Amino acid sequence: MLQLLGVTVLLNLLLLLPLWLRFGEIATRWIALEAVLLGALLALLPAGRLGWLRPLLTLTVLVAVLAGLGDAATHLAFGRSLNLYLDLPLLRSVFHLLEGNQDTWLAWAASLAALLLIGLGGWALNLGLRAGQRQTPGAAITLVAALLLVASTALMAAQWHHQRWLPVARAPAMDTLRFQGQQLVATHRAHRDFSASMAAAPTRATALPGLAGRDVLLVFVESYGESSVFDPRFAEVTVPRLDEMAQRLGAAGLSVATGMLDAPIRGGQSWLAHASTLGGLEIDNSLWYRLMLASDRPTLVDDFRATGHRTLTVMPAITLAWPEGEAYGFDEIHAAGDIDYAGPPFNWVTMPDQFTLHHFEQQIRRPLDAPLFAQVALISSHAPWTPILPVLDDWDAIGDGSIFHQWEDTGIPPDVLWQDIEQVREHYALSVDYSLAVSARWAADHLGDEALLILLGDHQAAPLIIGEDAGYGVPVHVISGDAALLEPFLARGFVPGMLPEPGPATHGLDALRDWLHEDFSE
Numbered sequence: 001m002l003q004l005l006g007v008t009v010l011l012n013l014l015l016l017l018p019l020w021l022r023f024g025e026i027a028t029r030w031i032a033l034e035a036v037l038l039g040a041l042l043a044l045l046p047a048g049r050l051g052w053l054r055p056l057l058t059l060t061v062l063v064a065v066l067a068g069l070g071d072a073a074t075h076l077a078f079g080r081s082l083n084l085y086l087d088l089p090l091l092r093s094v095f096h097l098l099e100g101n102q103d104t105w106l107a108w109a110a111s112l113a114a115l116l117l118i119g120l121g122g123w124a125l126n127l128g129l130r131a132g133q134r135q136t137p138g139a140a141i142t143l144v145a146a147l148l149l150v151a152s153t154a155l156m157a158a159q160w161h162h163q164r165w166l167p168v169a170r171a172p173a174m175d176t177l178r179f180q181g182q183q184l185v186a187t188h189r190a191h192r193d194f195s196a197s198m199a200a201a202p203t204r205a206t207a208l209p210g211l212a213g214r215d216v217l218l219v220f221v222e223s224y225g226e227s228s229v230f231d232p233r234f235a236e237v238t239v240p241r242l243d244e245m246a247q248r249l250g251a252a253g254l255s256v257a258t259g260m261l262d263a264p265i266r267g268g269q270s271w272l273a274h275a276s277t278l279g280g281l282e283i284d285n286s287l288w289y290r291l292m293l294a295s296d297r298p299t300l301v302d303d304f305r306a307t308g309h310r311t312l313t314v315m316p317a318i319t320l321a322w323p324e325g326e327a328y329g330f331d332e333i334h335a336a337g338d339i340d341y342a343g344p345p346f347n348w349v350t351m352p353d354q355f356t357l358h359h360f361e362q363q364i365r366r367p368l369d370a371p372l373f374a375q376v377a378l379i380s381s382h383a384p385w386t387p388i389l390p391v392l393d394d395w396d397a398i399g400d401g402s403i404f405h406q407w408e409d410t411g412i413p414p415d416v417l418w419q420d421i422e423q424v425r426e427h428y429a430l431s432v433d434y435s436l437a438v439s440a441r442w443a444a445d446h447l448g449d450e451a452l453l454i455l456l457g458d459h460q461a462a463p464l465i466i467g468e469d470a471g472y473g474v475p476v477h478v479i480s481g482d483a484a485l486l487e488p489f490l491a492r493g494f495v496p497g498m499l500p501e502p503g504p505a506t507h508g509l510d511a512l513r514d515w516l517h518e519d520f521s522e
Helices: 002-023 033-044 052-079 090-101 102-133 140-159 172-200 226-230 231-250 270-279 286-294 302-305 322-327 353-365 402-407 422-448 483-491 512-519
Strands: 216-221 253-262 312-315 334-336 371-380 452-457 472-482
Touching: 002 033, 002 052, 002 172, 033 140, 033 172, 052 172, 052 512, 102 216, 140 172, 172 286, 216 334, 216 422, 226 472, 231 253, 231 422, 253 371, 253 483, 270 302, 270 371, 270 512, 286 322, 302 312, 302 512, 312 322, 312 353, 322 334, 334 353, 353 371, 353 422, 422 452, 472 483, 483 512
Parallel strands: 216 371, 216 452, 312 334, 312 371
Antiparallel strands: 253 472, 452 472
16 A cells, blocks of 8 residues: 555656646645546556556556646747647757757767656556555555545546636646647647648739849847847847947948837747748748748748849758758758858857858858848857857958857856856847847948848747746847838838837738838839
């Protein structure tokens, strides 16, 4: 009976762990009804009668716990619930993030350790269920077990109908599996509807004669969101930088209008923000992303090609095969391996933003004799936000990037930095400051009088950094030496200068394509 009690207690702790990690408040959630129900069943059934049910119960509990832990992690990273149907492919991205921030062997070791822990957990759970059935209970134990079985079943039935009769009791496994099942059905229906909308979408690009003959540059700043501007923890760094940028750009004869748009995601998956902006659709998951790219729906890439632009993308974070880039139809794709960078990587960041912009200007933009539409992704403000590099005053000294070797072993190691969340937040703000600073200097020196630059964030940082109540807004800065190009944006609520107006965004990044169509097409 002591073994049975121990198994029940351990089951209770295991099932409640995801809830405690997600919500805290252990005192208000300390009974897992499934653990009580299983403990009662083990007491009532004769030894060996579980048979094939034991591995099935083991698998069910293990899946529920892993899904619960995944849900807690997804909330910390992205500020949303886990969707197993959509999010399992992200495991690959998680591995590459580990690989970029640590040594490859450590990433593999962590992955194998996780698999080993899952296997050991399943084995221990199966062993515990077997051990709990070795004794035949007496009459008193049988009566108590029967009462607990009836009570836990009744409480779980009530919770199934969204009624909680016992405030400290939860049914975490039941709730998790039901929620994932509901998401599976809802996502399948949404998949069908989205596929139908893709099939019905126009397949012809829209030329933008109002932008013909001009370079149009779409530059994304990693993890640059509204919290950088309005959260006091970060604004004390970012707002002075935005003021300095406004002065620098104004001195260079450039006009600026700034607004706020909602990104489809928080914390990561930048490619979904890129897709929403280029495609004119809210793309907030990997399935929609694949469906959009597989469709014949045109994007801004097609629109600018129809306008006579050379189209290309600069993606220094892409280190593997990237068929999505070909699906967009860019004339040129400059991924990490296509960029002649002789400096070191800085943890996950393959090359600093100042080099990316220098290379783009000197090796890509300047040699072209045709108007250019370019998407450029800046990544120095990507986690782990260490080291923070200085901005080099002499752009000519950047050369092939060898100059950055002097900062190769500087900064706090990620595993040390991330032991102090407040210090992580400080480094996050400083990394955004760096990306904004180099963007302003590059624009002031090289943008020119006719080009249109849209400098914008891709998404907010993870809720772990900015808080779960933060919104989805990202600043959008429209910059040009031709002030007339900014007039349509000002008419839509953008304001002069680099500081956006406080308040929630009224549109998403997906609105940008339609705005360009309305304001610059025939």
